[in-house]
Amino acid sequence: xxxxxxxxxxxxxxxxxxxxxxxxxxxxxxxxxxxxxxxxxxxxxxxxxxxxxxxxxxxxxxxxxxxxxxxxxxxxxxxxxxxxxxxxxxxxxxxxxxxxxxxxxxxxxxxxxxxxxxxxxxxxxxxxxxxxxxxxxxxxxxxxxxxxxxxxxxxxxxxxxxxxxxxxxxxxxxxxxxxxxxxxxxxxxxxxxxxxxxxxxxxxxxxxxxxxxxxxxxxxxxxxxxxxxxxxxxxxxxxxxxxxxxxxxxxxxxxxxxxxxxxxxxxxxxxxxxxxxxxxxxxxxxxxxxxxxxxxxxxxxxxxxxxxxxxxxxxxxxxxxxxxxxxxxxxxxxxxxxxxxxxxxxxxxxxxxxxxxxxxxxxxxxxxxxxxxxxx
Numbered sequence: 001x002x003x004x005x006x007x008x009x010x011x012x013x014x015x016x017x018x019x020x021x022x023x024x025x026x027x028x029x030x031x032x033x034x035x036x037x038x039x040x041x042x043x044x045x046x047x048x049x050x051x052x053x054x055x056x057x058x059x060x061x062x063x064x065x066x067x068x069x070x071x072x073x074x075x076x077x078x079x080x081x082x083x084x085x086x087x088x089x090x091x092x093x094x095x096x097x098x099x100x101x102x103x104x105x106x107x108x109x110x111x112x113x114x115x116x117x118x119x120x121x122x123x124x125x126x127x128x129x130x131x132x133x134x135x136x137x138x139x140x141x142x143x144x145x146x147x148x149x150x151x152x153x154x155x156x157x158x159x160x161x162x163x164x165x166x167x168x169x170x171x172x173x174x175x176x177x178x179x180x181x182x183x184x185x186x187x188x189x190x191x192x193x194x195x196x197x198x199x200x201x202x203x204x205x206x207x208x209x210x211x212x213x214x215x216x217x218x219x220x221x222x223x224x225x226x227x228x229x230x231x232x233x234x235x236x237x238x239x240x241x242x243x244x245x246x247x248x249x250x251x252x253x254x255x256x257x258x259x260x261x262x263x264x265x266x267x268x269x270x271x272x273x274x275x276x277x278x279x280x281x282x283x284x285x286x287x288x289x290x291x292x293x294x295x296x297x298x299x300x301x302x303x304x305x306x307x308x309x310x311x312x313x314x315x316x317x318x319x320x321x322x323x324x325x326x327x328x329x330x331x332x333x334x335x336x337x338x339x340x341x342x343x344x345x346x347x348x349x350x351x352x353x354x355x356x357x358x359x360x361x362x363x364x365x366x367x368x369x370x371x372x373x374x375x376x
Contacts, residue, residue, distance in 0.1 A: 001056065001057060001058045002056055002057045002058070002106055002107075002158065002159045002352075002353075003057075003058050003060060003103065003104060003105045003106045003107075003352075004057055004058070004059050004060070004105060004106065004107055004108075004109055004155070004159075005059075005060050005061070005097075005100035005101070005103065005105035005107070005108040005109065006043075006059050006060070006061040006062070006067040006070075006071070006078075006108075006109050006110070007061070007062055007066060007067060007093055007096050007097065007100070007108070007109075007110040007111070007112075007116075007120070008039050008040060008043050008062070008065065008066050008067050008070065008110070008111040008112070008135075009039055009066075009088075009093060009110070009111060009112035009113070009115075009116040009135070009136075010039050010040060010064075010065035010066060010087075010088065011039070011087070011088075012038070012039040012111065012112035012113050012115075012116055012135040012136045038135055039111045039112065039135040040065060040069065040070055040111075042111060042133055042134070042135045042148040043070050043111045043133055043135070043148070044070055044073065044074065045147075045148035045149050045152065046109075046111075046133045046145070046148040046149065046151045046152035046155070047070065047071075047074055047076065047152060048074065048149075048152060049149060049152030049153050049155065049156045050076070050152065050155065050156055050159060051074075053156060053159045053160065054075070054076060054077060056159050056160070057076075057077065057159050058077050058078070058079070059071050059076050059077060059078035059079070060078070060079050060081050060100050060103045060105055061078050061079070061080060061081065061100075062080065062081070062082045062083075062084055062092070062096045062100075063080050063082065063083040063084060064083075064084065064086070064088075065088075066084050066088055066092065066093075066096065067080075068080050079103075081096075081099045081100055081102075081103060082095060082096045082099040082100070084096065090115070090119045093110075093112075093116060093119040093120065093123070094119050094120075094122055094123040095123075097119075097120055097123035097124050098123055101124070101125060101128060105128075106129070106158070106352055106353050107128075107129045107130065107131060107155070107158060107195070107353075108120065108124060108128055108129070108130045108131070109130075109131050109132075109133065109151075109155065110130065110131075110132055110133070111132070111133035111135040112132070112133075112135055112136050113134075113135065113136015113139060114136060114139065114140050114141050114171075114172060114173040115136070115173060116132075116136065117132060117141040117143050117144070117171045117173070117192075118171055118173050118189050120132075120192070121171040121189055121190045121191075121192055122189075122190075124192060126192075126193070127193070127318070128192070128193065129166065129193050129194065129195060129353070129365070130143060130192045130193065130194060131143070131144075131145065131151060131154065131155060131194055131195060132144035132145065132151070132194075133145065133148050133151050134146075134147070134148065134151070135148075140172035140173065141169070141170060141171045141172045141173070142169035142170050142171075142172070142194075143169045143170075143171060143192050143194050154195060155195075157195075158195060158353070158365070161334075161336055161367040161369070162334065163329060163356075163364045163365060163366040163367075164195040164196065164364065164365050165195070165196040165362075165363070165364045165365070166193055166194070166195060166196065166355060166363045166364065166365055167193070167194060167195075167196040168191045168192070168193055168194075169191060169192060169193075169194045170188055170190075170191050171188070171189045171190045171191060171192060172187065172188055172189065173187060173189060195365060212325060212327065215325045215326075215327075215358075215359060216241075216242060216245035216325070217245065217249070218359040218360040218362070219242065219245065219246070219323050219325070219357055219358070219359060219360070220245045220246040220248070220249035220250075221249065221360050222357055222359065222360045222361060222362075223246045223289060223321065223323070223357065224246070224249060224250065224265075226321070227262075227265065230285075230287065231264055232285060233263075233285045233286055233287050234261060234262070234263050234268075234280070234281055234284050234285065234286040234287075235261070235262040235263070235286065235287050235288075235289055236259060236260075236261060236277065236281065236286060236287070236288045236289065236290075236307070236311070236315065237254070237259065237260045237261070237262055237289050238259055238288065238289060238290035238291065238304055238307065239255070239256065239257050239258055239259060239303060239304050240256070240290075240291040240293075241256070241291075242291035242323045242324060242325070242328075243289055243290065243291055243323065244256055246289060246323075247260070247262075250262070250265055252265075252266075252267045253267060253270065255270050255271040257303065258270070258271035258272070258306070259271070259272050259277060259304065259306045259307065260272070261277070261280055261281070268280070272306060273306055274305065274306045274307070274308035274310070274311060277306055277307075277308075277311050278308065278310050278311050278314065281311065281314055281315070282314055286314070286315055286319065287315070287319045287320075287321055288307070288312075288315045288319060288320045288321065289321045289323065290304070290307070290320065290321070290322060290323070291322070291323045291324055291328075292322065292324055292328065292337055292356075294324075294328040294331050295331050295332070296338070297332045297335055297336065297337045297338050298337070298338045298339070298340060299322065299337055299338065299339050299350075299368070300312065300339045300340060300341050300350075301338075301339065301340025301341060301342065302340070308341075309341045309342065309343045309346050312341060312346065312350075313346065317349065317350055320354070321357060322354055322355065322356045322357065323356070323357050323358075324356050324357075324358060325358060326358050326359075326364070329356065329358070329364070329366065336366070336367040336368060336369040337354065337366055337367065337368045337369075338368070338369075338370055339351070339368060339370065340370075347370055348370075350368055351367075351368050351369050351370070352367065352368060352369075353365045353366070353367055353368075354366060354367075354368050
């Protein structure tokens, strides 16, 4: 199941139709001038794109008009995880974000304007993928879809398991008081990860065809930069030519069909077995650098049994760096990635969306799912 967190700012956009140039602190005045709420209706437009996908998703949302109302109206499967004040406030948005993150959501969907985006950004972890339904008066932030329906179509791609690029987008807001006086004062408040429309445009092209050699160099440069940022970690280097490109860039000997261990860009051990690997990394901060098998899509269980369930658990899902060229991903023809750790429960825990590093500062989201779990 694709887990969607949903937060609606029911006051978003109230000030627009009555020329108040914003809604922050203006809800009562806007209503007195005859403004009609729009956030719920715009959320309905977005979520209507999921009408045929009820069996693939689960909504985790907020009570009343902050989410529950729309889920009921559209007969979406949902759980209410937080009850807001009446009327709801910015604190409710921030508190709801924290509560929804606890549910292990794959994506946080929110409806509002730049003020709502700021509140979400303040509370959301950097690793959380978010997507905004434009419902505010001013939309300077880059975290919103161009239209509610467009937002819904992009979300449907994710629910269907189609790989979608990740990108960082700025959260912007303006001083509404100054804006009402005719002065625009925009300020950047941070950035959040959003799904971008995937076209699988190649990161590096030679005569219109992806060059594996250049793409592998791009991937290797990205990984080495990450290693420098996490210099206190041990790095388990999995098998395969994609990981071998990283080792070559590091100028380290590599076991093409084995597993090596690197620390501070030095080779500590080569061709480790499962027991030896676990003894090296237990109780240590570590990352696993691994690729998938082209055409099959297996991450674990095909030629890398050194990465035992014990090792994978010690590393943790969030510390897996999965590498692949987009050519390799395209060879799967839309099929999800597979895991075969020999522990069904661990296989299920590894399921869901996983980032795949496909170039220098270039990632896509791809679903990990086994057939037995897809059938449930």
